[in-house]
Amino acid sequence: MLQAVRDPLGRSLELARRYGDTLTLPTLQGPLVLTSDPEAIKTLFTAPPEALGPSAFDGLRDLFSGQSLLLMGGAEHRTARRLLGPPFHGPRMRAYGPLIQAAAQRHLRAWPTGRRFALQQKMQDISLDVIIGSLFGVTDDAGVQRFRDALLAWFAALNQAGLAVLFRALRRPFGGLGPWAAYLRRRDQLFGLLQALIDTRRQGAPGDDILSLLLAARTEDGPLADVDIMGHLITLTVAGMETTAILLSWAAYGLLRHPAALARLRAELAAAASTAGPTDPEALARLPYLDAVLNETLRRWPGTIAVTRRLHQPLRVAGHDLPAGTLVGASTLVHFRPDLYPDPLAFSPERFLTLTPTPFTFLPFGGGARRCIGAALATLEAKLVLAEVVAAPLRLAADRPLRPVLRALALGPAGGVPVVLDPTSSPLTQS
Numbered sequence: 387m388l389q390a391v392r393d394p395l396g397r398s399l400e401l402a403r404r405y406g407d408t409l410t411l412p413t414l415q416g417p418l419v420l421t422s423d424p425e426a427i428k429t430l431f432t433a434p435p436e437a438l439g440p441s442a443f444d445g446l447r448d449l450f451s452g453q454s455l456l457l458m459g460g461a462e463h464r465t466a467r468r469l470l471g472p473p474f475h476g477p478r479m480r481a482y483g484p485l486i487q488a489a490a491q492r493h494l495r496a497w498p499t500g501r502r503f504a505l506q507q508k509m510q511d512i513s514l515d516v517i518i519g520s521l522f523g524v525t526d527d528a529g530v531q532r533f534r535d536a537l538l539a540w541f542a543a544l545n546q547a548g549l550a551v552l553f554r555a556l557r558r559p560f561g562g563l564g565p566w567a568a569y570l571r572r573r574d575q576l577f578g579l580l581q582a583l584i585d586t587r588r589q590g591a592p593g594d595d596i597l598s599l600l601l602a603a604r605t606e607d608g609p610l611a612d613v614d615i616m617g618h619l620i621t622l623t624v625a626g627m628e629t630t631a632i633l634l635s636w637a638a639y640g641l642l643r644h645p646a647a648l649a650r651l652r653a654e655l656a657a658a659a660s661t662a663g664p665t666d667p668e669a670l671a672r673l674p675y676l677d678a679v680l681n682e683t684l685r686r687w688p689g690t691i692a693v694t695r696r697l698h699q700p701l702r703v704a705g706h707d708l709p710a711g712t713l714v715g716a717s718t719l720v721h722f723r724p725d726l727y728p729d730p731l732a733f734s735p736e737r738f739l740t741l742t743p744t745p746f747t748f749l750p751f752g753g754g755a756r757r758c759i760g761a762a763l764a765t766l767e768a769k770l771v772l773a774e775v776v777a778a779p780l781r782l783a784a785d786r787p788l789r790p791v792l793r794a795l796a797l798g799p800a801g802g803v804p805v806v807l808d809p810t811s812s813p814l815t816q817s
Contacts, residue, residue, distance in 0.1 A: 394797055395790045398691050402719050408704040415441065415713055419703065420692055422719040424726075426704035428746040430695065430716050431754035436460055437701060440756070441694035441713055459698070467759060469603045469610075470596070470618060474763050481594055482520045483667025486767050489515035490774040497807050502783045504802030505638055509631035509771070514538070516630075516767055517623055522583060523595030536576045537623065543572040580616045596622065622760060629689050630764050632798040636687040637679060637772055639803045640733040642782050647735055651675055655773055670773050671766055678738035680768055684750035686733050688718035689796035693752040720747055779809045 390397045401409060407423040421427060430438070439459035472478060493512050497503070511534075518533045519525050546565045558564060584601070592598040600615045610618075641648040654675045658666075670676065692715035701708050708714065722730040726747050727737065745753050751761035758764070783804035790797035 391792055393789065394691055394792055398717070398719055399722060402717075402722075408706070413713070418692070418694065418713045418715055419706070419708060420715040420717050421704050422717040422723065423704050424720060424744070424746045427716040427720060427749070427753070429701070429703050430714060431746060433701060433754070434699075435464065435755040437697065437699040438695040438714075438754075438756075439698050441696045441715075463756070465605065466618070469600070469605070470622075470759055472599065474760055478594060479763055479766065480668060482516070482763065483671075483766065483770060485519045485525070486516050486770045487667060487774065489519070490771045494774055494778060497778070499807050499809070502804055502806050505780075505805045506631055506635040506798060506802035509634040510628060512634075512771055513627060513631045513767070517626055519595070520763070521596045521619055521622055522580075523587070523593045523597050524583070533579060536572075536579050537627065540569075540572040540576045541627065543569040576620075577616055580619065581612060584612050584615060625758065626760055626764060628793065628798070629796045630767055632689060632793070632796050633680070633683060633764070633768050634771055634775070635799055635803045637683040637768065638775055638780065638805075639782070639788060639799060640683055640686065641679065641776060642780060642805070644733055647679065647733070648776060651679055651735075651776055655776065667766070667770055671769050673769075674739060675735065676769055676773065678735040680765060680772070681738040681748075682733060682735040685721045685727065685738075685748065686731075687790060687797065687799075688721055688750055690718060691797070692717050693749060695756070716746075716749060716753065718749060720749065723747075778807060780805050781808055782806075 401411070402422060408419070408421040408426060411418045411420055421430075440463075489512050493508060493515070497508060514534050514537060515530060518530050518537075522533060524530055524533055543565070546568065558566060583597070587593075587597060587601060592602060597615070597619065600610055600618060603610055641651065654673055655670075658669055658673055661669075694713060694715040697708055697710050697712045697714060699710050701712075701714075703714060721727065724730055726743070751758035751764075783806050788799040788801060788803065791800045
């Protein structure tokens with residue numbers, strides 16, 4: 387486990403080479419049956435929804451103080467997805483395009499010139515503005531800053547709480563001085579802001595944001611309780627706050643280390659600008675090479691090693707009869723199978739210009755009934771932000787490979803991709 391924490395991808399690839407496609411690993415939640423065999427992954431993702439449930443620690447319920455897709459199962463989970471699904475598809479989602487572009491352009495103008503900075507932090511600043519606008523419907527500068535400060539403070543306190551996040555027995559206030567007490571203070575401050583926003587919005591006209599949708603939603607029991615609305619909003623915030631920033635950071639890192647790919651993407655963007663206009667989000671989202679760059683980034687640097695579930699019913703996986711209660715995982719190591727992706731450690735967007743992977747060989751957003759509900763919005767945001775970023779004269783601050791490291795929610799680049807904004811710079815040669 388210590389080796390996995392230090393080098394999660396490298397250690398996992400080593401174990402797969404040693405033990406094969408399907409193996410059992412010890413984890414804090416008990417033994418995990420992990421598979422990178424596409425047929426076994428298909429078994430997991432096509433199993434009846436009632437056969438598998440969430441794998442998250444039940445103790446996480448205290449963190450969200452309400453309903454959360456991460457912790458729901460069965461009919462409750464299906465109902466929640468129906469409520470939350472509409473804004474992540476069709477015209478509602480495409481309406482977020484100008485908001486995403488405006489956030490990216492605003493932040494890029496403020497990037498320092500000639501000074502080293504961590505690209506991931508800058509990408510997270512953009513993602514936060516997108517979340518605050520699309521989820522909460524807050525777009526004024528003062529309101530965005532209030533929510534930005536509260537979210538960052540809450541997220542930092544969550545990281546500092548350490549194992550108390552996972553184990554209720556460690557949640558002790560220690561006279562208000564311990565990390566758990568600090569986390570509760572930050573959580574209450576954030577939820578206070580959300581409650582005030584909900585109270586105000588109930589009295590005003592609805593908007594296109596997700597909070598407005600949740601306020602208008604009705605279940606068999608009537609409208610959603612405020613605490614459940616806040617739980618859903620925080621879940622979506624957690625899911626998108628750092629993961630999209632990490633995706634964008636890896637994409638920029640891959641392009642800066644491969645000048646030919648960067649030049650090809652810039653040429654595609656320039657051609658699109660000359661025909662559809664430089665700020666048409668729908669035209670940008672359809673660009674084939676931009677799509678290939680994002681797909682190759684998600685393949686080469688997956689956000690997690692495994693998409694895990696807890697069996698509610700016995701299931702036969704890869705020739706093994708697993709009892710109910712078993713923790714199972716579809717492994718993103720399938721992305722590194724040379725029979726599916728030749729030269730799998732290479733960054734080669736071109737492969738996705740002709741390759742159409744199945745949902746069982748390419749799983750950056752999970753799969754089955756619990757596939758990430760915000761996948762389409764995350765992809766749109768990544769494409770529109772990357773289209774802005776690649777126009778900037780960035781260079782990597784050091785010519786060295788970066789390895790994935792465990793962060794709070796995803797496998798991020800060590801050091802956050804240190805870069806310099808330099809008008810005289812050129813990308814590094816491929817290595």
